[in-house]
Amino acid sequence: MVPTPPAALVLADRLSAALASSVTVPLGLDLAAVAAGAVFGALLALRRALDITGVLGLAIVGGLGGGVVRDVLLDQPPVALADAAYLPTAIGAGLAVALVGHALARVDRLLEVVDAFALGLFAIVGASKALDAGLGPVASATVGVVAATTGGIACDVLSGQRPHVLGPGPIYAWAAVAGSAAYVAVDELIGSVPFAVAAAMAATVVLRWLAIHRGL
Amino acid sequence: MVPTPPAALVLADRLSAALASSVTVPLGLDLAAVAAGAVFGALLALRRALDITGVLGLAIVGGLGGGVVRDVLLDQPPVALADAAYLPTAIGAGLAVALVGHALARVDRLLEVVDAFALGLFAIVGASKALDAGLGPVASATVGVVAATTGGIACDVLSGQRPHVLGPGPIYAWAAVAGSAAYVAVDELIGSVPFAVAAAMAATVVLRWLAIHRGL
Amino acid sequence: MVPTPPAALVLADRLSAALASSVTVPLGLDLAAVAAGAVFGALLALRRALDITGVLGLAIVGGLGGGVVRDVLLDQPPVALADAAYLPTAIGAGLAVALVGHALARVDRLLEVVDAFALGLFAIVGASKALDAGLGPVASATVGVVAATTGGIACDVLSGQRPHVLGPGPIYAWAAVAGSAAYVAVDELIGSVPFAVAAAMAATVVLRWLAIHRGL
Numbered sequence: 001m002v003p004t005p006p007a008a009l010v011l012a013d014r015l016s017a018a019l020a021s022s023v024t025v026p027l028g029l030d031l032a033a034v035a036a037g038a039v040f041g042a043l044l045a046l047r048r049a050l051d052i053t054g055v056l057g058l059a060i061v062g063g064l065g066g067g068v069v070r071d072v073l074l075d076q077p078p079v080a081l082a083d084a085a086y087l088p089t090a091i092g093a094g095l096a097v098a099l100v101g102h103a104l105a106r107v108d109r110l111l112e113v114v115d116a117f118a119l120g121l122f123a124i125v126g127a128s129k130a131l132d133a134g135l136g137p138v139a140s141a142t143v144g145v146v147a148a149t150t151g152g153i154a155c156d157v158l159s160g161q162r163p164h165v166l167g168p169g170p171i172y173a174w175a176a177v178a179g180s181a182a183y184v185a186v187d188e189l190i191g192s193v194p195f196a197v198a199a200a201m202a203a204t205v206v207l208r209w210l211a212i213h214r215g216l
Numbered sequence: 217m218v219p220t221p222p223a224a225l226v227l228a229d230r231l232s233a234a235l236a237s238s239v240t241v242p243l244g245l246d247l248a249a250v251a252a253g254a255v256f257g258a259l260l261a262l263r264r265a266l267d268i269t270g271v272l273g274l275a276i277v278g279g280l281g282g283g284v285v286r287d288v289l290l291d292q293p294p295v296a297l298a299d300a301a302y303l304p305t306a307i308g309a310g311l312a313v314a315l316v317g318h319a320l321a322r323v324d325r326l327l328e329v330v331d332a333f334a335l336g337l338f339a340i341v342g343a344s345k346a347l348d349a350g351l352g353p354v355a356s357a358t359v360g361v362v363a364a365t366t367g368g369i370a371c372d373v374l375s376g377q378r379p380h381v382l383g384p385g386p387i388y389a390w391a392a393v394a395g396s397a398a399y400v401a402v403d404e405l406i407g408s409v410p411f412a413v414a415a416a417m418a419a420t421v422v423l424r425w426l427a428i429h430r431g432l
Numbered sequence: 433m434v435p436t437p438p439a440a441l442v443l444a445d446r447l448s449a450a451l452a453s454s455v456t457v458p459l460g461l462d463l464a465a466v467a468a469g470a471v472f473g474a475l476l477a478l479r480r481a482l483d484i485t486g487v488l489g490l491a492i493v494g495g496l497g498g499g500v501v502r503d504v505l506l507d508q509p510p511v512a513l514a515d516a517a518y519l520p521t522a523i524g525a526g527l528a529v530a531l532v533g534h535a536l537a538r539v540d541r542l543l544e545v546v547d548a549f550a551l552g553l554f555a556i557v558g559a560s561k562a563l564d565a566g567l568g569p570v571a572s573a574t575v576g577v578v579a580a581t582t583g584g585i586a587c588d589v590l591s592g593q594r595p596h597v598l599g600p601g602p603i604y605a606w607a608a609v610a611g612s613a614a615y616v617a618v619d620e621l622i623g624s625v626p627f628a629v630a631a632a633m634a635a636t637v638v639l640r641w642l643a644i645h646r647g648l
Contacts, residue, residue, distance in 0.1 A: 072288055073284070073288075073294055073297060074293070075291075075292070075293040130297075135297055135298070136300060138300060138303060138304075139297040139298070139300070139303070142297065142303055143297065153374070157373060161376075162375070162376025163373075163374050163376070165273065165374070166261075166266055166269060166270040166273045166274065166374055166375065171269055172269075173269055173273060174269065
């Protein structure tokens with residue numbers, strides 16, 4: 001471990017550049033997305049009767065999967081590995097669900113709410129990081145959609161289910177499209193990150209609510 | 217969005233370098249691969265009775281998935297995000313299938329033909345980009361195989377099917393191997409891209425035809 | 433193929449840097465992991481009654497999948513493409529299993545042993561390369577776990593099975609966690625690579641043995 005190899009220097013430089021570039025969306029929003037995604041994965045594991053290994057596994061995959069794929073698409077080192085707060089956030093959220101989850105009377109309902117928030121948060125952070133990386137509006141919204149849907153797809157595949165993202169039934173991917181597009185549109189047209197975050201969350205949550213309760 | 221972060225500059229430099237390096241295979245061939253892959257994904261979604269969300273979702277995955285994984289393996293930013301023509305090509309192909317697909321009398325037969333062309337085109341572009349990136353012949357053919365098979369595997373997994381790439385039944389992966397190997401061999405030995413493209417397409421399509429109609 | 437594009441130069445520089453940085457864990461250990469993972473994948477394919485395409489396919493995925501994802505997470509070009517020894521190692525191991533596999537009386541038992549060794553070897557190389565790349569101890573152990581479990585997950589998904597990594601049943605992911613954590617702990621605290629390798633292999637194999645034979 002003594003000699004510092006060239007590759008480590010290169011990676012360290014790129015890590016600090018990647019961290020410094022996250023100026024528009026606060027770190028807390030990404031960690032909130034991680035927590036929401038991890039709670040979603042852990043609840044899904046409970047509903048599918050997985051044991052503690054499955055609960056923690058899906059918490060990590062649901063909390064970190066979308067962000068890792070997002071960073072790989074942006075050709076950046078995954079912030080989930082570079083920042084020490086990410087893994088404990090996902091594991092902590094998974095442990096919390098494992099402890100209190102069985103006492104929850106209506107896991108299905110909670111799952112829907114957490115899912116909508118995770119979807120919106122990952123769409124926002126994904127679109128924002130893509131814009132920061134210099135991608136155009138359509139590509140940035142695409143990254144938001146991929147970041148928002150990947151964690152759930154991976155949880156479905158790992159627990160042996162057909163991914164629900166492709167339907168049929170309540171539209172899911174469209175809420176991620178609406179949230180990502182709303183973020184990019186408000187950010188590009190108005191230039192305000194807080195307004196863009198609010199518009200994206202509103203679009204995602206309203207669409208998910210309509211999808212589930214109005215059969216849209 | 218005001219200050220240009222260092223990471224954006226680095227990414228922009230690498231994007232332009234990546235785009236400039238695509239000299240041997242014309243961009244049109246990659247977009248043809250995207251269109252064929254998207255038509256394949258959309259037809260697969262129709263055959264599996266998915267709704268419009270599923271048709272568009274599998275069109276995007278089938279059209280862009282193989283290329284994104286190829287570019288990640290080559291440690292390049294995905295051209296599907298860097299070039300604005302890719303996503304509309306995939307969505308347009310998916311929409312076209314959604315509009316006329318139900319009128320097609322023989323989806324299965326069309327699926328086979330489109331699949332063979334997508335397989336050959338992705339093998340060609342994958343092997344060519346890998347050679348351009350400085351990889352050796354075996355590694356370049358491997359990238360071609362991965363690029364050619366990934367979109368179909370992802371479509372199968374997302375629609376809840378066991379990936380057909382591993383058989384049993386008509387050999388599928390071997391057509392990708394033959395196409396990629398033919399491209400690399402002709403390119404390296406003769407040095408002609410048009411001949412390499414023709415040899416690879418011929419190898420892939422003939423092997424698929426033999427596999428389906430002669431039970432090879 | 434005549435003009436050397438800028439991207440090739442960049443990739444070549446990064447390849448040589450990445451290769452030069454692999455100083456702490458000998459290359460042979462990574463190739464042993466590839467061989468063990470390939471034998472695991474091929475045996476799994478035999479048990480699931482796949483044909484020769486499936487045996488070779490799962491040998492390649494089981495042998496190279498974990499390392500490719502590891503290198504992508506570390507933002508390095510996959511060594512499986514950069515080094516010409518990797519693909520032949522995986523294919524050779526798969527062919528060997530295809531030739532003698534049906535004569536093996538107890539595939540299940542052999543599968544367990546090979547699986548434990550593949551798990552430990554991939555955990556060691558993953559954690560070691562992550563430490564070399566400048567990641568912290570927790571992130572490095574995480575990379576080890578991902579490298580160790582990804583090949584098996586991909587083999588399960590490709591052969592249409594629910595991934596066994598999430599249980600229920602004998603704990604699997606925990607053996608990878610123990611091996612990766614043991615490697616990082618011994619490497620960081622004692623600074624000896626041979627001791628770290630021994631500790632990680634012991635932790636992984638003992639935990640797998642306990643899991644299978646003591647129902648842990």
